[in-house]
Structures are given as structure tokens and as C-alpha cells.
Amino acid sequence: MRVAELSTATGVTVPTIKYYLREGLLPQGELTSPNQARYGEQHVRRLRLIRALIEVGGLSVARLREVLATLDDHDGEINNLLGTVQFNILPPGDDQADAAGIAEVDRLLERHGWHVSEKHPARQVLAGVITRARQLGMGWLLEVLDPYAVAAEQVAKVDIDLTARQGDREAMSEVVVVGTILGDAMLTALRHMAHEFTSARRFGAESFTDRS
Amino acid sequence: MRVAELSTATGVTVPTIKYYLREGLLPQGELTSPNQARYGEQHVRRLRLIRALIEVGGLSVARLREVLATLDDHDGEINNLLGTVQFNILPPGDDQADAAGIAEVDRLLERHGWHVSEKHPARQVLAGVITRARQLGMGWLLEVLDPYAVAAEQVAKVDIDLTARQGDREAMSEVVVVGTILGDAMLTALRHMAHEFTSARRFGAESFTDRS
């Protein structure tokens, strides 16, 4: 498979493929001569993975490179692979969190009996969101946290069940990456649709109709 | 309140405030002379809203302008305000969706008895994600859709309950914006933390420990 075929197979232009090769996101093809290379199915797959993580997950090329490096790292401790992947997916948290926000997160985790690493990026993210909600005078909005946590736990159980069905650790870590990113997108899309439906129920069907 | 005070009150630099004024995100201050203006509490609030939507929600300035314009539009049909706000928050969907993905979304919505507008952006997003999951050879990942939908419906009910408690329609639409954006961030942060906790339960505590 040559680069043009790789391009048509994935819908990614040749210059962009070359860019990803340069950036190390896509492994080099097998060189058959100094200036000819062959690409295989794994390149198609990888390219689709790259596009999914960029376009669905909104990952930057820099962050994507880290995530893919973790994924490709078969030398490191396989033990921590899942955790490392998870830690690298989230951008470094919003630094807006104040002490009250952080404490609120701690209390929430304790209420639900969750053991979460002190350094989990999602902690900072959540604390930052809490801080901002309060600053916006919408502290009462935080009443959603407990029901959200219950829903998140249900969802996470499904996710882990599905991950556990994967045979080898390598496939598992790819599932973690894809499942985390695509899962976020699916969950928020469903939430938004449920909003329309539920609010139509509540406020009467006319609220959300007649949009052009 | 002058621009410097507005700056220290919100942590946003003066040049950035000027930029937001130029872009129409922040309303002009009350001019007391040709080159002196006063700003009030509503400017502080608005600026915090802007930063929250940009930094937490990842909205672009262009999209933010549309969302804020909808929020400020008291002349339009108040009936559709909530829906319009919802429709303007999501970026135009991923165009990767194929017919099978779209059909899958239709079936899902039917299974759950959800009435969702044909044009809801989240439909395209979800269909695109489904298409990509299949392309990545992870079609079985879509087993999560039904439990996710159940969780999303629970969450949405909480959201709408809270929104309904708002007195006037104006406050309500702001709550819709903030609640949608911050809610997405909270829910995904909780999902990620629940992953760590649940996976430690499942695979043994050593999986996610000892990260530096």
C-alpha cells in the first residue's frame, strides 16, 4: 500500500499523512528503497485512531503524541499502563480551583467511598469547575454532584466490564484510550439529547420545536 | 469600577478585557466622558462567565459570541430560548457519520422512547462516534450505549429539575448555558475518577498506584 492508497482509504490527504509521519504520530512505512515505502493495515488503523482522537476527543497533536507514545511503550511497566494512559488523556487541570473546591471534591469522594489518587487530573478539573460555579453565583448547581457521581459510577462499571473482556493487555490499553475519549463524547451527546427530551416533557412540547 | 479594577477582580488582563469588548463578548462600560468608562458587577459576572465557557467548555470566541448573543436576545421568542441555547452550544457535528451510524442512533432513541429533534447537533456527534468506533474495529464498544442512555436520562432529569427551580426565563437560559457546559465537565471528570476507582477494584489495587 502506497501513501496515495493510504490517503484514499482513510480520507486523510497525503500532505497531512506526511505531517503525521514527521510528527511521529504515524510509524514510518517499510522502506523498499531509499525513497519508496509500503504501508499496511496497521497504518490505516492508526490513522483512523489519530483522526478519532483529534476530531472527537479534541486532543492536540502534542498531547496525542504522548498518548500514543504511552500506547506504544511495551517496555515500560505494563502494570501501570492503564493508569498512565488515563492520566495522559486529560489535559492538565484548570488551575482556577480554590481550597473550597478541592475540599468539596474530597468530601464528595468520601461520601461515595471512591478511592482516587491525589494526583488524578480529573480532581483538579472538578475542583476548578466547582470553584467557577460558585464564582458565577450558581453554587446550588453543585447539588447535581451526587446524582452525577452515581451515574458516573454506573457508567464506569460498564466501561470496565467491557475493558476486562479484552484478551491481552495491549488491546486493553487501546480500548482504554478509545473508550475514554469516545465514551466522553457519547455520554455528553446523550446528555444533551436527554435534555431536549426531558425538558420538552417538563415544560411542554412547544419549548423545543420549530427550529429551522 | 474602572478597567484595572475589573481586571484584578477577575484575573483577566486589561488587554484581554479590551479584546473581549472589541469582540462584543463583554458589553461596553458606561461612558462618563469620551475616554472614560465605568464598569459594574454585571461586567465582573459576565467576564467570569466568558472565562468559564472558554476554559472549561473549550468554546471558541466565535461560538461563544453566538451563545452570548442568544443569551442577550430578549427580543426573540422566549419560547425557544432554551432550545436555541442548547443548539448553539454544541459545535457543528462531526461529518464522519455514515448511514449505519445514523440508523443506530435512530434505533437507540426509539428503544428509549426519546423524542429528539432531527436537527439536534448531538445526533450527528453520536452517529459520528458510532461510525468511528466501528471503523476502529471496536463495534462491540457500542454495547455501552444503552446503559449510557439510562445514565444520561437520570442526569438530565436532575438537570431539568434544577433548571425548573429558576424563577424567571432569563436566569433559566443562563443556567442552561452554564449547566450544560459545566455539567459536561463535571460528568466526564467524575467518569474518569470512577474509572480509576472501579478498575482498581476489578484488577487489584496495584494497577493504578505508584504514579509520580
Add this chain to the structure above:
DNA sequence: CTCCAGTGGATAGTGATGCTATCTGCTATC
């Protein structure tokens, strides 16, 4: 009253990001 830091408004510049275009020498294929 004078002085000057600070201001509103306008215009131009900057750094990061994610590609895109062009060039060169080579090669597979017809």
C-alpha cells in the same frame, strides 16, 4: 493649576497550532 498614571479606541503585531505547498532527487511502471 500642573502633572502624569491611567483610559478608551484604533491598529498592528505575536506565538502557537495544524496543516499545506514546493522542491529535489529518485523509482516503479508502462
Add this chain to the structure above:
DNA sequence: GATAGCAGATAGCATCACTATCCACTGGAG
């Protein structure tokens, strides 16, 4: 042997979200 395509390298470009500079002017300190 012509010609289309290729790898690798370098340079360019559009967008975005600010940031910097300049100007005439003003409010408040001294």
C-alpha cells in the same frame, strides 16, 4: 525512456486568541 508518483526536507500559510503600541485625553493627587 518517458512519466507519474514517492520520500524527505524546508518553507509557507491561515486561523486563533490574544498582546503591544500609539494617540489624544482625563481624573485625581499634590
